[in-house]
Amino acid sequence: MEKKLVRTLCFKLIPDNPELLDELMLEIRNVFNQYLEACKKLNTTNRNKLETYPVKSKLIQKMAREKAREAVKSYFELRKQGKDTSFPKPKEKPMPVRMNYKEGYVVKEDFTVRISVYPRVHVYGRLKGSDLDFAYLYNALKGKYDIGTAELLKRDGEFYLHVTISKDFNKSYEPKTFIGIDVNENSVAITALDESGRVLKSAILEFNELKFLRHKFDLIRKRVQSKKLSMLKVLGRIEKNTVRDWCYKVSRIVVEFVKQFPKPIIVLENLNGMRESIDYGKRMNRRLHKIPYAMIQSFIEYKALWDDVLVERVDPRNTSHRCPLCGGRGVRRKRLFKCSCGLQDHADRIASLNIALRGYTYLKENVPSVKRLPALRKVRWVAAGRVNRPTPAVRVYLGEATVFRRW
Ligand SMILES: [Zn+2]
Structure with missing residues (x-):
């Protein structure tokens, strides 16, 4: 099995359009809830079957579907083991957004971040963080580490971006x-x-x-x-x-x-x-x-x-x-x-x-x-x-x- 070194870099994000990020988190919640509904109705977590379900959203991010699938999957799993459990409940609060690199977000050489909300609608932001996390990000941008998914979250009114980077242990x-x-x-x-x-x-x-x-x-x-x-x-x-x-x-x-x-x-x-x-x-x-x-x-x-x-x-x-x-x-x-x-x-x-x-x-x-x-x-x-x-x-x-x- 291929082993990886994984690190999560934690940054504070100062966005140029915080309202739009709030909207994104709400919209992600809506998509998540719709997919929960879909899993329940179709009684499946199969990606292809879910694809046919009409989910209303202008978002380009598909990660909410994956989150909903994971939630339902673990419910199915627990039920199979005979555990007393109930179907995941729809979320009320805005949800953290998980994004794929280059699809949902991009980090530029000057450490600014671009987050895609709707087609051709982006939020730009600056990052704040520790020297160590910036050093990792710099090395990742230079190709020494792979940049993976990031999670956008909001805590006490501030936005945060957690970026995952990894390194495969290959022959190099x-x-x-x-x-x-x-x-x-x-x-x-x-x-x-x-x-x-x-x-x-x-x-x-x-x-x-x-x-x-x-x-x-x-x-x-x-x-x-x-x-x-x-x-x-x-x-x-x-x-x-x-x-x-x-x-x-x-x-x-x-x-x-x-x-x-x-x-x-x-x-x-x-x-x-x-x-x-x-x-x-x-x-x-x-x-x-x-x-x-x-x-x-x-x-x-x-x-x-x-x-x-x-x-x-x-x-x-x-x-x-x-x-x-x-x-x-x-x-x-x-x-x-x-x-x-x-x-x-x-x-x-x-x-x-x-x-x-x-x-x-x-x-x-x-x-x-x-x-x-x-x-x-x-x-x-x-x-x-x-x-x-x-x-x-x-x-x-x-x-x-x-x-x-x-x-
Ligand atoms: Zn001993």
Whole structure:
């Protein structure tokens, strides 16, 4: 089976004609409801049969029919399994619009978007989003990724466009080394697996800088007698920038380390959809709150993207408790991982190994059995100078004010 890397890029959309987009979402709802009706009357989800049903709409988008089919299909499926379920109800509210690339929407080189509403009637819009998402979109427009469907939605009066991009693992880039990365409060653990699932190398990059930085700023804050709001604001901004710079450094070192391996793919934990209200266990909660976790991860991904290293995101559940040797559940005490099968190892290395294994399993569709772990290397953070000097900053200006930094 052909495996794909898929990413959803989230942008805010500033349309030139919001009323027309509202109309589109209402119209999509009407078409959806008509197709629900059609499925019910004809008692089928067959595309050809539905084609004959007279649906009233001026829209050129056929995606509402597909949505209705999916809804009815899953209803049929549940009924077949004998589950108590009722036929999908018609929607009352305007619906999100799913669009095919080049059919329903187009992204231009300057990152403007054109959405087709009726034949020859378009809405144009500007996008707003993170550096990382823009960098992906830029690379997709350059042909490094395929651009797929997009979903147009409205939340709190604002429009959003979620664009799906993907990359097939064809012969041009078949990953040969799978590198799991586990980001922690004062270290990054990295484990590399080769094509057969053998552990090639593990490293723990230790740093205490972040802790010191935070501490330093807390001290300064205490010493500021005046408690002037403007002063605290300035301090806050300096702290933010310092932490940001520090994250740049970490991500650069990590990606440089990764590039020593042949055809690497970086495997990171997927934080999308994680919400603060949900309890993810002590360790994950601590990591999410104490360190600029998402920032380090997205910087690693950003840097990797420009260096043509692929990045995959995997489910983070149980990566710190699963035993990579026997598959059982181990115990984690501070820095030590212990399993009843006898394995004792550095807990962060185990986590990074589990992350790498998850990426490997997804892409290779078989689970390697790990038998032996090589000795662990600790790389102590000395200064940024210990790694190759960064490439000089290249700034590319695209669209209105999008600045890409390469570091
Ligand atoms: Zn075990």
